[in-house]
Amino acid sequence: MTGVAMSERSERRLAGDLVALTKPRIISLLLVTTVAPMFVAGHPSWWTVLLVSVGGYLMAGGANAVNMYLDRDIDDRMARTRLRPIPSGRMAPQAVLAFGIMLSTAATWMLAHFVNLLTAALALAGFYFYVFVYTRWLKRSTPQNIVIGGAAGAFPPLVGWAAVTGRVDLAAVFLFLIVFYWTPPHFWALALLKQHDYGRAGVPMAPLVWGERNTLDQMLWYTVLLIALTVLPVTFGAFGVVYLVAAAVLGGLLLRGVLRIRALHAKGAVWTQAAWWTYKYSLLYLALLFVAMVVDRAVR
Ligand code: HEM
Numbered sequence: 001m002t003g004v005a006m007s008e009r010s011e012r013r014l015a016g017d018l019v020a021l022t023k024p025r026i027i028s029l030l031l032v033t034t035v036a037p038m039f040v041a042g043h044p045s046w047w048t049v050l051l052v053s054v055g056g057y058l059m060a061g062g063a064n065a066v067n068m069y070l071d072r073d074i075d076d077r078m079a080r081t082r083l084r085p086i087p088s089g090r091m092a093p094q095a096v097l098a099f100g101i102m103l104s105t106a107a108t109w110m111l112a113h114f115v116n117l118l119t120a121a122l123a124l125a126g127f128y129f130y131v132f133v134y135t136r137w138l139k140r141s142t143p144q145n146i147v148i149g150g151a152a153g154a155f156p157p158l159v160g161w162a163a164v165t166g167r168v169d170l171a172a173v174f175l176f177l178i179v180f181y182w183t184p185p186h187f188w189a190l191a192l193l194k195q196h197d198y199g200r201a202g203v204p205m206a207p208l209v210w211g212e213r214n215t216l217d218q219m220l221w222y223t224v225l226l227i228a229l230t231v232l233p234v235t236f237g238a239f240g241v242v243y244l245v246a247a248a249v250l251g252g253l254l255l256r257g258v259l260r261i262r263a264l265h266a267k268g269a270v271w272t273q274a275a276w277w278t279y280k281y282s283l284l285y286l287a288l289l290f291v292a293m294v295v296d297r298a299v300r
């Protein structure tokens with residue numbers, strides 16, 4: 001291979017690693033929960049939507065890169081994360097930290113300058129909550145880590161709402177709570193499958209500390225609460241029948257997934273496939289629920 005071809009390949013690899021540091025697939029859903037609330041809150045211009053999307057990507061991407069810097073020791077001990085840029089030795093930890101800080105600084109500037117101060121402050125609060133409260137503190141210290149720390153992932157609806165209205169209204173708080181209560185069934189379905197990984201890394205995720213049965217009970221309660229919360233905004237007129245039907249059907253399927261894992265687990269049967277289904281479906285659930293909010297507003 002020529003020197004030019006080799007340097008092209010390493011440049012492409014570096015670009016791929018920089019993108020991987022931001023966890024782009026997770027951000028795609030974070031952006032759905034940022035942008036959909038903008039259309040529920042009002043009639044944003046496409047320019048505002050673009051600015052919030054780019055600013056949101058940079059802030060969440062920066063947070064994810066700093067998460068990879070802080071978690072480099074445990075990422076190295078888990079099969080799921082071992083091939084990330086730091087544990088695989090392709091990137092220096094300090095460079096990853098600098099990259100994360102750069103992205104979040106750019107995001108703060110962009111949102112404050114071109115959108116509004118509240119939007120920048122809320123996005124930055126999400127960054128700090130994820131980096132310091134979840135990653136630095138709770139993740140390694142308590143099985144409630146993803147419940148309390150999960151609040152970080154619930155900031156995007158507030159960001160989108162504030163970008164359009166300049167405020168945080170009650171309806172935005174509901175959207176925050178929906179993502180907050182969605183996080184336990186989303187994550188614990190996966191944690192049940194990856195518990196040995198977490199055990200090797202010494203991370204006290206719920207299935208390891210409480211046991212599988214108790215984790216499944218908790219998932220059930222959070223799912224029931226989530227469904228109740230998704231329906232509640234309809235009772236005070238925030239959404240109509242299109243959203244109500246979507247929330248009921250989508251929520252019913254999530255509940256069925258959780259109940260199925262529990263039933264198979266109780267019988268001593270193989271429940272791993274049901275857990276995979278529930279984890280994967282949780283992603284579709286949240287995306288479709290937020291899309292339904294926008295459709296409901298559009299057809300009313
Ligand atoms: C504390 C809260 C959360 C925890 C601990 C968590 C954890 C995880 C983990 C460990 C994965 C597997 C990623 C992988 O395979 O490397 C995952 C996947 C995913 N999560 Fe979450 N998550 C949380 C909140 C959220 C939020 C708020 C969103 C977006 C609204 C989200 C969206 C996603 C998506 C889209 C995937 C699939 C990624 C893929 O297929 O590569 N997560 N989550």
Ligand SMILES: CC(C)=CCC/C(C)=C/CC/C(C)=C/COP(=O)(O)OP(=O)(O)O
Pocket residue numbers: 026030056059060061063064067071081122123124126127130135152153154155156159
């Ligand atoms: C407004 C704003 C910027 C908010 C920040 C939102 C944000 C970045 C949420 C991320 C949620 C998430 C992927 C948690 C998993 O972390 P983990 O460390 O458990 O996952 P890992 O083991 O795959 O690294």
